[in-house]
Amino acid sequence: MLYACRVLERKETTLSTELSRPRPVTIQDVARAAGVSRAAVSKVIRDAPGVSTAMRTRVNAAIDELGYRPSVAARAMRGASYTLGLEIPRFGNQFLTQVIDGARDALEGTPYQLVIAPAHGEGYSAIEALVDRQVDGLIAVSPLVEPAWLERLAERISVVMIGRHDRARNYDTVVGDDVSGSREVMAHLLQLGHRRIAHVTESEAVTAPGSRTPHAFRLETYTECMFEAGYAKHIKVVRTGSTEDDAYRSTMELIGARDRPTAIFAGHDQLAIGVLAALADAGLSAPEISVVGYDNTRIASHPGISLTSVDQFGEVMGRKAIAMLLERMRGRAEPRGYALTPQLRIRRSTGPAVPRPVGLDHTDD
Amino acid sequence: MLYACRVLERKETTLSTELSRPRPVTIQDVARAAGVSRAAVSKVIRDAPGVSTAMRTRVNAAIDELGYRPSVAARAMRGASYTLGLEIPRFGNQFLTQVIDGARDALEGTPYQLVIAPAHGEGYSAIEALVDRQVDGLIAVSPLVEPAWLERLAERISVVMIGRHDRARNYDTVVGDDVSGSREVMAHLLQLGHRRIAHVTESEAVTAPGSRTPHAFRLETYTECMFEAGYAKHIKVVRTGSTEDDAYRSTMELIGARDRPTAIFAGHDQLAIGVLAALADAGLSAPEISVVGYDNTRIASHPGISLTSVDQFGEVMGRKAIAMLLERMRGRAEPRGYALTPQLRIRRSTGPAVPRPVGLDHTDD
DNA sequence: ATGAAAGCGCTAACAA
DNA sequence: TTGTTAGCGCTTTCAT
Numbered sequence: 001m002l003y004a005c006r007v008l009e010r011k012e013t014t015l016s017t018e019l020s021r022p023r024p025v026t027i028q029d030v031a032r033a034a035g036v037s038r039a040a041v042s043k044v045i046r047d048a049p050g051v052s053t054a055m056r057t058r059v060n061a062a063i064d065e066l067g068y069r070p071s072v073a074a075r076a077m078r079g080a081s082y083t084l085g086l087e088i089p090r091f092g093n094q095f096l097t098q099v100i101d102g103a104r105d106a107l108e109g110t111p112y113q114l115v116i117a118p119a120h121g122e123g124y125s126a127i128e129a130l131v132d133r134q135v136d137g138l139i140a141v142s143p144l145v146e147p148a149w150l151e152r153l154a155e156r157i158s159v160v161m162i163g164r165h166d167r168a169r170n171y172d173t174v175v176g177d178d179v180s181g182s183r184e185v186m187a188h189l190l191q192l193g194h195r196r197i198a199h200v201t202e203s204e205a206v207t208a209p210g211s212r213t214p215h216a217f218r219l220e221t222y223t224e225c226m227f228e229a230g231y232a233k234h235i236k237v238v239r240t241g242s243t244e245d246d247a248y249r250s251t252m253e254l255i256g257a258r259d260r261p262t263a264i265f266a267g268h269d270q271l272a273i274g275v276l277a278a279l280a281d282a283g284l285s286a287p288e289i290s291v292v293g294y295d296n297t298r299i300a301s302h303p304g305i306s307l308t309s310v311d312q313f314g315e316v317m318g319r320k321a322i323a324m325l326l327e328r329m330r331g332r333a334e335p336r337g338y339a340l341t342p343q344l345r346i347r348r349s350t351g352p353a354v355p356r357p358v359g360l361d362h363t364d365d
Numbered sequence: 366m367l368y369a370c371r372v373l374e375r376k377e378t379t380l381s382t383e384l385s386r387p388r389p390v391t392i393q394d395v396a397r398a399a400g401v402s403r404a405a406v407s408k409v410i411r412d413a414p415g416v417s418t419a420m421r422t423r424v425n426a427a428i429d430e431l432g433y434r435p436s437v438a439a440r441a442m443r444g445a446s447y448t449l450g451l452e453i454p455r456f457g458n459q460f461l462t463q464v465i466d467g468a469r470d471a472l473e474g475t476p477y478q479l480v481i482a483p484a485h486g487e488g489y490s491a492i493e494a495l496v497d498r499q500v501d502g503l504i505a506v507s508p509l510v511e512p513a514w515l516e517r518l519a520e521r522i523s524v525v526m527i528g529r530h531d532r533a534r535n536y537d538t539v540v541g542d543d544v545s546g547s548r549e550v551m552a553h554l555l556q557l558g559h560r561r562i563a564h565v566t567e568s569e570a571v572t573a574p575g576s577r578t579p580h581a582f583r584l585e586t587y588t589e590c591m592f593e594a595g596y597a598k599h600i601k602v603v604r605t606g607s608t609e610d611d612a613y614r615s616t617m618e619l620i621g622a623r624d625r626p627t628a629i630f631a632g633h634d635q636l637a638i639g640v641l642a643a644l645a646d647a648g649l650s651a652p653e654i655s656v657v658g659y660d661n662t663r664i665a666s667h668p669g670i671s672l673t674s675v676d677q678f679g680e681v682m683g684r685k686a687i688a689m690l691l692e693r694m695r696g697r698a699e700p701r702g703y704a705l706t707p708q709l710r711i712r713r714s715t716g717p718a719v720p721r722p723v724g725l726d727h728t729d730d
Numbered sequence: 731a732t733g734a735a736a737g738c739g740c741t742a743a744c745a746a
Numbered sequence: 747t748t749g750t751t752a753g754c755g756c757t758t759t760c761a762t
Contacts, residue, residue: 133437
């Protein structure tokens with residue numbers, strides 16, 4: 001009697017649900033339709049061993065017929081979510097869109113789906129959001145999160161970091177060789193005869209000496225090269241925000257000052273674009289002041305911009321990050337670091353140092 | 366005896382798990398620590414009514430102390446996932462990054478997390494991936510998915526589409542007024558004396574007449590304006606891919622032909638950038654051939670580009686889409702459509718039509 | 731090779 | 747206001 005009652009209730013619930021919205025097809029429905037157990041269906045959708053060909057075809061037929069789609073939430077509770085998370089700080093930065101493209105391509109044909117969480121601040125909350133969603137693996141581009149925090153995170157989930165020079169224990173890294181890239185930039189400018197070279201970079205937060213971020217390395221390499229060339233007294237570091245507008249404003253100040261530079265090495269292309277805009281608006285035609293960027297984003301090669309820049313091969317980074325992540329998810333435990341050697345693309349934004357008017361600041365070396 | 370046995374087993378399992386990786390803190394752990402029931406904790410984390418202040422503080426203390434984070438998967442199985450999905454076709458398109466920024470800002474302070482799924486083809490699979498992940502609401506920018514399919518989808522989940530001119534029954538839309546925007550473009554060019562105006566747009570797939578995509582509307586409006594102005598015979602539509610390079614190649618062909626246009630209306634800024642690059646490389650200085658884009662992306666205002674373009678207010682679209690989605694999730698059922706009136710930004714890429722050499726093609730009207 | 735059954739962490743309906 | 751309890755849909759032993 002009790003049973004009958006419960007069955008009735010159950011039925012009513014089901015019916016009323018069906019009236020409003022069609023209840024999603026579950027693994028149980030498929031099992032029933034194929035005349036097998038739920039476990040069998042589970043094995044089929046996971047490509048697990050121990051299923052006869054006959055069963056496989058029967059089950060697949062039922063899946064197709066019913067339009068069954070496994071609930072990721074339910075799968076995540078027991079096994080995998082088949083989801084890889086990518087955390088990125090800013091979408092305005094074209095370099096990151098290259099990384100995304102590479103990652104997406106590398107995932108083609110795998111059962112994994114890429115989801116991207118845009119960060120707001122330092123990246124902790126976006127990474128946590130992805131972890132909360134039980135991603136099976138995580139790629140992040142946050143230069144600001146603490147290595148120790150990452151190590152702890154990476155004990156519980158596979159992690160690959162992009163753009164970190166850390167020597168990590170529990171996670172992998174994919175990074176461009178910022179020292180080599182920056183040395184190429186400086187060699188190029190010095191060879192063109194520049195002495196007053198300024199470096200426009202992002203805020204203190206991402207360029208703090210010793211913080212091992214890409215921008216910190218670029219800054220340090222800039223400084224070293226200036227020292228080595230004997231131009232230590234011309235070292236000029238301008239810290240600004242991360243957008244074109246920030247760079248624009250800072251550049252306007254920079255060129256308004258006495259002893260203005262003859263060349264500007266910008267921390268990335270987005271900044272360089274802002275620098276170029278400021279120079280143009282200030283009436284300084286093309287390489288009157290030379291400008292170099294970093295990332296070789298698509299717009300750098302545009303004739304109206306023609307920006308000398310360092311190609312970091314963002315797509316390769318994205319692909320490589322996915323490959324390493326999948327390896328790690330398959331069981332590799334020892335950390336790997338993959339460094340790409342970037343390549344300088346020389347364009348019209350750089351040219352020989354323009355000699356300053358005679359007599360002005362003649363003590364200069 | 367049976368009980369004792371099960372307790373032992375349970376304990377063993379727990380212990381061995383703890384040896385390998387620290388088992389995540391569950392709602393049960395919090396309940397135990399706070400000396401309350403799981404239901405009480407559940408109510409606290411959901412801000413549900415019916416909890417005393419005393420209990421709330423006790424529970425929150427326990428949550429903080431244990432570092433508890435609810436499992437999204439488990440929550441999704443019973444209630445909400447607190448996740449909103451955004452499907453977008455291409456990251457190269459800067460307009461979409463504006464939309465993302467707007468959406469992310471609008472979500473600040475809500476309990477919802479935005480996750481983005483990059484589409485590969487038409488968008489079906491990325492949207493399905495998000496639905497499989499039980500997002501509580503969905504925003505999509507797929508011009509190519511079938512309205513009927515969307516209607517069915519929207520019966521089961523809250524949906525807002527960006528950039529669709531559909532009259533929908535079950536979902537909302539946020540869209541720019543492409544007719545108005547395109548009319549502004551054409552009025553501007555015609556007023557400058559242009560007659561041979563070409564339209565460079567994306568592939569047939571997204572511009573098919575009657576398909577009600579933004580690009581179809583822009584194309585149709587272009588054609589109408591040409592008819593109205595009496596220049597029907599100068600109508601020239603160039604369909605190409607969606608990248609700068611595609612536009613570059615098509616433009617090279619276009620200007621190599623006889624009767625080349627004096628102005629080009631590009632379907633969006635990314636194409637316009639490619640058009641400008643081709644013109645520059647072909648030695649045609651700035652407004653010798655006028656160019657107009659659509660989206661007013663950041664680079665359009667750069668002095669080296671200075672592209673006349675239509676501002677679609679992508680950030681506003683993103684914010685509005687989130688607002689409408691949240692409304693819908695709260696229960697609104699009747700469909701809404703929100704149309705933004707775009708605005709033409711005139712820059713140096715457009716100028717008066719350059720008179721052609723006398724005697725050449727003098728029958729021209 | 732196949733199936734039965736336990737339970738992942740949470741919420742919702744109900745009982746107290 | 748608080749606690750009890752029944753699952754959500756799936757995977758995973760463990761029998762068969």
